[in-house]
Amino acid sequence: MAEARDVETDGSLDPQEVMPPGYRFMIGDRAIAYGAIYAGCTFFGGYPITPASEVAETMAEELPKVGGRYVQMEDELGSIAAVIGASWSGNKAMTATSGPGFSLMQENLGYAAMTETPMVLVDVQRSGPSTGQATLPAQGDVQQARWGTHGDHPIIALTPASVQEAFDLTVRAFNLAERYRTPVVLLADGIIGHASEQLEIPEDVETVDREVATADDEVVFGDGEVAPMPQFGEGLSAHVTGSTHEPDGMRDVSTREVHDELVRGFHEKIEGNRDDVVEYETRWTDDMDELVVAYGITGRIAEGALEQLHDDGQRVGLLRPTTLWPFPEAVVADLSTEVEKIYVPEMNLGQVSREVERVAEAPVELIDRIGGDPFTVHELADRIGGERA
Amino acid sequence: MSKPEPDESDLSYELLPYLREDQLPHTMCPGCGGGTVLNTFAKAVDEMDDLSVEDLLLVSGIGCSAWIPSPNFEADTLHTTHGRAVAFATGAKAGNPDQETIVLSGDGDLAGIGGNHLLHAARRNVDVTVVLVNNFTYGMTGGQVAPTTPHGSTTTTSPYGNPEDAIDISAVAEEAGAAFVARGATSRPHQLVQTLKAGIEKAGFSLIEVYSQCPTVYGRRNELRSAPEMLEWMEERISDGEFQVGTLVDRDREEFVASMDDIGETARAEHEPEDRQGAGRTGEDSMLRIAGEGGQGVVVAGTILGEGAALDGRNVFKTEEYGSRARGGVAHSDLIVADDEIHEAKVPEGDADVLVALTDAALADHRDVLDDGGTLFVDADLVENPPEDAIQVPFSELAREAGNERATNMALIGYLNERLGLANEETLADSIRANLDAMLDVNEAAFERGVEAAHEE
Numbered sequence: 054m055a056e057a058r059d060v061e062t063d064g065s066l067d068p069q070e071v072m073p074p075g076y077r078f079m080i081g082d083r084a085i086a087y088g089a090i091y092a093g094c095t096f097f098g099g100y101p102i103t104p105a106s107e108v109a110e111t112m113a114e115e116l117p118k119v120g121g122r123y124v125q126m127e128d129e130l131g132s133i134a135a136v137i138g139a140s141w142s143g144n145k146a147m148t149a150t151s152g153p154g155f156s157l158m159q160e161n162l163g164y165a166a167m168t169e170t171p172m173v174l175v176d177v178q179r180s181g182p183s184t185g186q187a188t189l190p191a192q193g194d195v196q197q198a199r200w201g202t203h204g205d206h207p208i209i210a211l212t213p214a215s216v217q218e219a220f221d222l223t224v225r226a227f228n229l230a231e232r233y234r235t236p237v238v239l240l241a242d243g244i245i246g247h248a249s250e251q252l253e254i255p256e257d258v259e260t261v262d263r264e265v266a267t268a269d270d271e272v273v274f275g276d277g278e279v280a281p282m283p284q285f286g287e288g289l290s291a292h293v294t295g296s297t298h299e300p301d302g303m304r305d306v307s308t309r310e311v312h313d314e315l316v317r318g319f320h321e322k323i324e325g326n327r328d329d330v331v332e333y334e335t336r337w338t339d340d341m342d343e344l345v346v347a348y349g350i351t352g353r354i355a356e357g358a359l360e361q362l363h364d365d366g367q368r369v370g371l372l373r374p375t376t377l378w379p380f381p382e383a384v385v386a387d388l389s390t391e392v393e394k395i396y397v398p399e400m401n402l403g404q405v406s407r408e409v410e411r412v413a414e415a416p417v418e419l420i421d422r423i424g425g426d427p428f429t430v431h432e433l434a435d436r437i438g439g440e441r442a
Numbered sequence: 443m444s445k446p447e448p449d450e451s452d453l454s455y456e457l458l459p460y461l462r463e464d465q466l467p468h469t470m471c472p473g474c475g476g477g478t479v480l481n482t483f484a485k486a487v488d489e490m491d492d493l494s495v496e497d498l499l500l501v502s503g504i505g506c507s508a509w510i511p512s513p514n515f516e517a518d519t520l521h522t523t524h525g526r527a528v529a530f531a532t533g534a535k536a537g538n539p540d541q542e543t544i545v546l547s548g549d550g551d552l553a554g555i556g557g558n559h560l561l562h563a564a565r566r567n568v569d570v571t572v573v574l575v576n577n578f579t580y581g582m583t584g585g586q587v588a589p590t591t592p593h594g595s596t597t598t599t600s601p602y603g604n605p606e607d608a609i610d611i612s613a614v615a616e617e618a619g620a621a622f623v624a625r626g627a628t629s630r631p632h633q634l635v636q637t638l639k640a641g642i643e644k645a646g647f648s649l650i651e652v653y654s655q656c657p658t659v660y661g662r663r664n665e666l667r668s669a670p671e672m673l674e675w676m677e678e679r680i681s682d683g684e685f686q687v688g689t690l691v692d693r694d695r696e697e698f699v700a701s702m703d704d705i706g707e708t709a710r711a712e713h714e715p716e717d718r719q720g721a722g723r724t725g726e727d728s729m730l731r732i733a734g735e736g737g738q739g740v741v742v743a744g745t746i747l748g749e750g751a752a753l754d755g756r757n758v759f760k761t762e763e764y765g766s767r768a769r770g771g772v773a774h775s776d777l778i779v780a781d782d783e784i785h786e787a788k789v790p791e792g793d794a795d796v797l798v799a800l801t802d803a804a805l806a807d808h809r810d811v812l813d814d815g816g817t818l819f820v821d822a823d824l825v826e827n828p829p830e831d832a833i834q835v836p837f838s839e840l841a842r843e844a845g846n847e848r849a850t851n852m853a854l855i856g857y858l859n860e861r862l863g864l865a866n867e868e869t870l871a872d873s874i875r876a877n878l879d880a881m882l883d884v885n886e887a888a889f890e891r892g893v894e895a896a897h898e899e
């Protein structure tokens with residue numbers, strides 16, 4: 054397997070030298086940047102936007118130390134384009150944005166899906182639509198992450214509930230991107246992005262590197278088994294196009310079977326690896342009357358609420374997905390057979406609740422919230438458990 | 443240097459080894475200038491002894507001209523989305539400077555929808571060569587008016603004549619800072635080969651605008667029905683000075699990707715390793731809010747207290763809100779410190795164990811956050827009308843005694859930590875040193891006075 058660009062020869066620092074392991078106190082945006090550096094990121098293309106700018110600022114400060122490159126592009130269209138270009142020239146690459154920028158990136162997110170480009174797109178969600186409440190948090194981009202670009206495509210999206218998870222899931226996002234040759238979206242939110250928390254930087258993290266194609270590989274696109282990547286600069290005369298293409302990369306835009314096999318292949322490699330991709334946490338689900346499905350910052354608040362309800366003797370289970378796409382259908386369907394009711398609190402008007410309804414056997418109640426204020430523990434405890442003395 | 447070997451037995455086309463033969467025949471219309479561009483480009487590459495095909499990366503966008511390199515040229519080829527080729531190329535080049543990165547695409551793609559990327563790549567002076575094939579129209583979509591369409595021309599979307607003037611994209615690139623700008627024309631292929639070579643060789647951003655004929659969807663609507671007619675039209679315009687060909691600018695500027703090596707060195711030289719660790723501690727759970735005017739340092743106070751507790755291994759969740767004005771608006775910092783997991787995303791109304799208010803306005807705004815049994819600390823001087831249950835602490839006076847009222851937040855940190863036991867004193871002192879760079883002596887003295895004040899009660 055060929056290596057990514059060699060940055061070991063120019064006095065570059067290790068991630069551990071840039072931000073040593075141990076207890077640290079930082080905002081989620083910075084934790085995302087350090088997670089990326091620990092994962093081996095060597096390219097960041099960005100454009101400032103609240104509340105994601107601190108990811109770019111940290112990358113601009115730290116990435117050059119590990120031999121990586123930060124480029125501030127002229128807009129979000131260019132940011133993701135540069136990231137895809139850098140990925141093909143041998144880098145683990147990332148961009149970070151928020152809702153409006155995420156909307157602008159959708160076309161090239163589809164390009165990354167179509168060309169099976171490993172890359173990480175961080176969306177620190179804020180309150181929309183449009184400029185909305187630019188400085189306030191939301192969870193309103195969940196469905197945009199899934200369906201924002203045109204055409205059928207799979208996507209992986211992860212969502213952190215703490216600054217620690219912001220670090221950990223960024224590492225995981227890179228590993229999944231490299232393993233499955235696919236764009237991965239990290240759906241953080243304005244609270245996690247800007248809140249400072251303790252986090253423990255680990256001594257080391259497990260990293261995954263893409264398999265780079267050789268001249269002997271004939272299938273380099275559209276294989277349900279993850280084709281090796283015909284990276285640039287390897288003498289492969291790689292042909293990469295967002296048009297429908299054959300397994301060797303050459304364009305064929307008119308044959309139904311070629312398109313069908315290509316696009317189904319993308320889905321197969323993600324769907325066929327759900328066991329690896331889909332992660333979630335459960336608590337109190339062994340013996341429950343009701344279930345709460347909650348994610349990101351809201352998942353964390355919900356956990357506090359359920360702790361209170363359990364203290365009161367109520368039996369409510371928690372499912373907290375950290376993978377939102379592909380949606381953890383199996384576990385939702387499975388747990389739903391054991392309960393009378395499912396609550397889905399989220400900071401939007403019902404995006405994950407629709408997915409839960411789609412697969413659940415029990416009635417689903419959305420607890421929605423927009424306007425920029427997060428739920429509180431008491432509030433969710435009251436909504437789920439009823440008013441208590 | 444690696445170049446494909448010509449097949450001596452096949453004399454049909456000496457540059458054939460540069461093409462993906464299995465993709466022939468190409469898809470260009472009869473008479474299209476794209477063939478000349480492909481031919482001259484292959485010739486230029488062939489004549490450049492130092493250029494290896496393995497190191498070539500061709501990037502294109504959407505449109506007829508984008509299909510000149512993709513799929514025809516046998517090299518790494520990135521066929522991208524409409525307008526974004528230059529941005530893709532910028533990332534690819536920065537990601538691997540060893541690649542000779544060349545964008546080959548059309549006028550609509552590069553000067554219309556992608557104009558902003560062209561502008562900024564020229565300004566940035568990234569070492570990418572852009573070959574902009576200007577055929578005066580959107581060809582692939584059937585001949586609509588383009589930003590390069592001459593005034594008065596007929597197209598499918600300017601059926602009564604183009605009311606707009608064409609953009610002079612070469613002049614724009616020059617003004618934006620391109621190191622090399624030249625124009626060529628498919629009517630002058632030998633000259634074009636030399637121009638392409640000069641642009642590729644140039645270290646820095648190069649734009650080569652190539653006038654190219656499109657008799658099929660542009661010419662036929664403008665009484666230029668064949669390639670020869672269009673080539674003659676181009677030559678006439680070159681002769682009468684309306685089209686200027688040749689090198690327009692050739693200058694040396696610092697190249698963008700090369701400058702990154704210096705940035706790396708500077709970043710490493712300025713790197714200060716973060717190796718602080720607290721001694722570790724546990725304590726009471728606390729939810730506190732510190733509120734004051736913007737400029738009083740309440741956010742920094744929250745950061746230092748939170749950081750101290752976090753470095754001591756405790757769980758901390760800190761959020762803040764700045765006043766709308768840089769100084770004057772009410773700002774506050776919410777801090778939740780616990781040894782167990784924290785679930786709240788902010789300090790809920792009515793739940794705070796502690797509220798510190800440094801001004802009357804801050805007190806009025808935040809009074810309700812305090813739990814019924816919570817403790818209210820107010821600045822003894824700055825809060826003029828404290829409620830009866832408030833504990834008045836002379837934070838600002840302690841700071842003045844230490845040398846400057848601006849260190850009020852440090853006195854607050856020392857006092858509050860001594861009362862609440864959030865973090866070890868040494869860890870906090872470290873954190874103060876790490877977070878502040880001005881007036882360190884005064885700040886440390888104010889912190890100490892805050893600690894002492896807590897003992898005096």
